[in-house]
Amino acid sequence: MDKSVIRFSHCGRNIYCFSIPERCPQCGVGLGGRRLEEAPVSIPSPFSNGHKALCSFLIAPTEGHFVREFDGGSDLHTGITDTNGVVYNYTKTGVRRDEYGWERCISIPLVQPDMYNLINQWDRYLDKFSSAHMWDTQWQRFDEEKHNCYNFTLMFINCVLATEHKRALSKDEFTNAFVLPRIKRASKYSVLCREIAENHFYIVMDHKNRHGDHSEN
Known part of the structure; x- marks a missing residue:
């Protein structure tokens, strides 16, 4: 494949x-x-190695190989990469920092190459955000509807936008503008x-x- x-x-x-x-x-x-x-x-191919997509939003199937298993209706998982390609993602066991396992996914760059100040602060922002109590399962449990991997990634993106003095994106805005077009393309490619x-x-x-x-x- x-x-x-x-x-x-x-x-x-x-x-x-x-x-x-x-x-x-x-x-x-x-x-x-x-x-x-x-x-x-x-x-x-709409798929890429997420560990080489730095400072990006990633989408992957919860289980299985993206090309073989993804059919547009699969359960999806999301994460954010740091400047070293480590994928921060929120699961039922809390925040994970994956150094492998995202080799085949959809990636959406979040930072332009010339945004040096933001790139220099990116890892610090991501570490601080991921260490917040709201992502500690002892304080708040994972919920598939209200407190999940997508909330984790979108909230981080909005925190970064706030530091750049830009307005926050609603879930619908981000999904319709950035996520759905890429998922549709990936689904067609998989078929x-x-x-x-x-x-x-x-x-x-x-x-x-x-x-x-x-x-x-």
């Missing part, structure tokens, strides 16, 4: 695969020595990978040819 997804066009179809075949799976014409309608394109793994190809009509000449087909 770590293979790159490739898209090429032939006989009015967009064909997705892990490697270019010798023959077109739609029409059977040999592709060797025959120019494709367009150069093959590599489809970038695409599963289709290719099971059937070798995934074929759809090329939208540019839907209203054009289909004499080739």
Whole structure:
């Protein structure tokens, strides 16, 4: 599932695969020595190694491998990385600091590369926030609805925004603007990978040819 997804066009179809075949799976014409309608394109994966995504918001499935298990309805877990790639995340046992386990996830950068002052303070902010009593299970228990990993990450983001004299983001604002678009893209990519793994190809009509000449087909 770590293979790159490739898209090429032939006989009015967009064909997705892990490697270019010798023959077109739609029409059977040999592709060797025959120019494709367009150069093959590599489809970038929406997943990344969270431990290399510094100062970022991460989303991963609670269990399983993201590409194989994520279907848009899986239970998700969120975390925040420090400047060393350690993932701070809130669980039923309290705040964890994971140095591994987030190698395949969705990452959303929270800091621009030129924000040097914030980057220099980032780890201190994250340590102080994570040590607050409200994240100590002896003081307040984990609650799947009201006191969970998502609350932990969003509250930290809003604390950082406050230090930058910026307004806080509501849960709906952050979810709709940053989280849902990436989850939808990841879900589509996961379905695409599963289709290719099971059937070798995934074929759809090329939208540019839907209203054009289909004499080739």
